[in-house]
Amino acid sequence: MLDMIKPKNSDFLIVEDFLQSECCQVSGSLFDALFNLTKYLQFEQRDAFTERTKREDEFDSEWDRFACYDYSRLAMEEEAREEEGTSSFLIGATVIDFSHDVIFSTLQYE
Amino acid sequence: MDELLVTWLNSEGVYESIMSFIEQEIRNDSSSSATASVLNSTGANVISSSGSGKAASSGRPVGGSSNSSVNYLPPLSPYKVNSSNNALIGSNTIINSSTDSSNKKIITHVMIPRNMGGRGRGKPSQEDVYELREKEIVHAFSSVRGSASMSAGQIYLRVEEFEHVTKDLCGFPTFFTVPLYKRICQQFGGGEAIVTLDIFTRFWKSEIEPFDPSDRFFRLVKSPGEDSIKKDDFGPFIDELLNSHPGLEFLSNHAEFQEKYKLTVITRIFYQCSTGHNGRITGRQCRKMNLLDSFLFVGQEEDINKVTQYFSYEHFYVLYCRFWELDQDRDYRITRDDLMRYNDQSLSRIIVDRIFDAAPRPFGRNEPLTTLSDNQKANDTSPVGYDDYLSYEDFIYFMLSEEDKSNEVSARYWFSCLTHGDSKLSFMEMRKFYSRQLHRMQSLGHEVVPFEDMLCQVSLTSYSLYPPNSFLNLDDTDYFVYCLDA
Numbered sequence: 223m224l225d226m227i228k229p230k231n232s233d234f235l236i237v238e239d240f241l242q243s244e245c246c247q248v249s250g251s252l253f254d255a256l257f258n259l260t261k262y263l264q265f266e267q268r269d270a271f272t273e274r275t276k277r278e279d280e281f282d283s284e285w286d287r288f289a290c291y292d293y294s295r296l297a298m299e300e301e302a303r304e305e306e307g308t309s310s311f312l313i314g315a316t317v318i319d320f321s322h323d324v325i326f327s328t329l330q331y332e
Numbered sequence: 333m334d335e336l337l338v339t340w341l342n343s344e345g346v347y348e349s350i351m352s353f354i355e356q357e358i359r360n361d362s363s364s365s366a367t368a369s370v371l372n373s374t375g376a377n378v379i380s381s382s383g384s385g386k387a388a389s390s391g392r393p394v395g396g397s398s399n400s401s402v403n404y405l406p407p408l409s410p411y412k413v414n415s416s417n418n419a420l421i422g423s424n425t426i427i428n429s430s431t432d433s434s435n436k437k438i439i440t441h442v443m444i445p446r447n448m449g450g451r452g453r454g455k456p457s458q459e460d461v462y463e464l465r466e467k468e469i470v471h472a473f474s475s476v477r478g479s480a481s482m483s484a485g486q487i488y489l490r491v492e493e494f495e496h497v498t499k500d501l502c503g504f505p506t507f508f509t510v511p512l513y514k515r516i517c518q519q520f521g522g523g524e525a526i527v528t529l530d531i532f533t534r535f536w537k538s539e540i541e542p543f544d545p546s547d548r549f550f551r552l553v554k555s556p557g558e559d560s561i562k563k564d565d566f567g568p569f570i571d572e573l574l575n576s577h578p579g580l581e582f583l584s585n586h587a588e589f590q591e592k593y594k595l596t597v598i599t600r601i602f603y604q605c606s607t608g609h610n611g612r613i614t615g616r617q618c619r620k621m622n623l624l625d626s627f628l629f630v631g632q633e634e635d636i637n638k639v640t641q642y643f644s645y646e647h648f649y650v651l652y653c654r655f656w657e658l659d660q661d662r663d664y665r666i667t668r669d670d671l672m673r674y675n676d677q678s679l680s681r682i683i684v685d686r687i688f689d690a691a692p693r694p695f696g697r698n699e700p701l702t703t704l705s706d707n708q709k710a711n712d713t714s715p716v717g718y719d720d721y722l723s724y725e726d727f728i729y730f731m732l733s734e735e736d737k738s739n740e741v742s743a744r745y746w747f748s749c750l751t752h753g754d755s756k757l758s759f760m761e762m763r764k765f766y767s768r769q770l771h772r773m774q775s776l777g778h779e780v781v782p783f784e785d786m787l788c789q790v791s792l793t794s795y796s797l798y799p800p801n802s803f804l805n806l807d808d809t810d811y812f813v814y815c816l817d818a
Contacts (some may be wrong), residue, residue: 234757234758235756237744249738249743266781283736285647289650293650
């Protein structure tokens, strides 16, 4: 990872090391590895197919991709709640993550 | 490919959940079209003949002022309108939003020449010299109620007649009409509440002629006499957008969420543009981020969700709902423990602490809590300090950075957290962060990846492109061994 970042100094990194255009993806993975376990494990288990799907989809940025999937998840939950006639309080996190994964997988394998 | 599909279908719970989704879709026609429209958000157009009716029904009553004790979520975005109707307003503009591999939407504005000189300040457009545009300007004013005998001080336009001037003469988005009109009155009207040809001419010579489009925009948005745009300066413009944009009409009965939407858009603009994180946007930053183009684009695109920069309602919905999920006590603030729950406890404690202590905040540090009653304050021996909560705006900064780590703003955000404001991230510091991850891997029963392996593992993605660097203090042989093992 660090050989991608090509630090100017060998004892520490400075913020400019992260800003070179060719290494923005790598620095993202480094950040995840340092503090976001879920994303780091996802990164570890990624496969070429998922990566290609990602590269070829319509989104301009990681944020746009995330927001689109997360909106679908929230919208489905909200509509499910409406059907049940309950008020729009959020339900348990397990259900949320579960449906999120399903949407993700469905899109990936389409 | 088929094998992959079969494996996936056979994995635990997937088949059942698909079946239940299918049943759910069949049961509810409207939900299926919603899902489809969501999944195809920038692709297919779901034709909905009763678009507005459905929008109204989806905009069900939510948290009104009369019911402030109950916190609801904002309404979902209404069903997509058939965007083949998206006739661009005016014939002099072309929007070319490319969805191919290029990274940025290209917005070409033909009417307004772009002055991307590359240096601090753009040159004023030669064709906007008053004498060259005088005919058009006089015509715009006199065609409404003027006559040849009237003087420039007598011919005037009312605000509702001003749209053409805003858009075609000044080159601002249509929804800028009201704030622009007010500003001209305020700055050049000398007490008048109407804009006469005379007043407009003075405005043109002072605010249009000497500047390029980006500077005109900057000077209009900021308060007169200030040298930068501040948080509240965008307010009147976003208010007008909320009043006039077809994609935001369904919010008209939800004043509470209009406010939240406005705050979200403003914070997102500051996230991208205000690189100093000092609550100010300079004219230079405006030009660098093409802020005017983003405003022109949202003024012309009927599907608000296609405007992924700053204005998308869906993006607002996601940000707000995530905040709402975490803010369980509904005090509109996030504590450290709240943030620990983000995305199913995916963040380590140490980074959460750093987010509170060292991450950039859009509008400076929060004020210490003042909402505690005197009684509570007296009893509370350890009052919650200003560092101990994130406001909604702070949370937006966090979430934008967390969900997209591949851009400059985000890299700077996380770098500040990791270094606690220092300018150097040492090897030791990185080990410290990673050791917490190791601990969590262990306790969750995952295979433990040593620090050096982790570094190599990620670099393998493009190892062939870049030779190893001495940074790791490993010799090349070791490096190869690591890479082969990983």
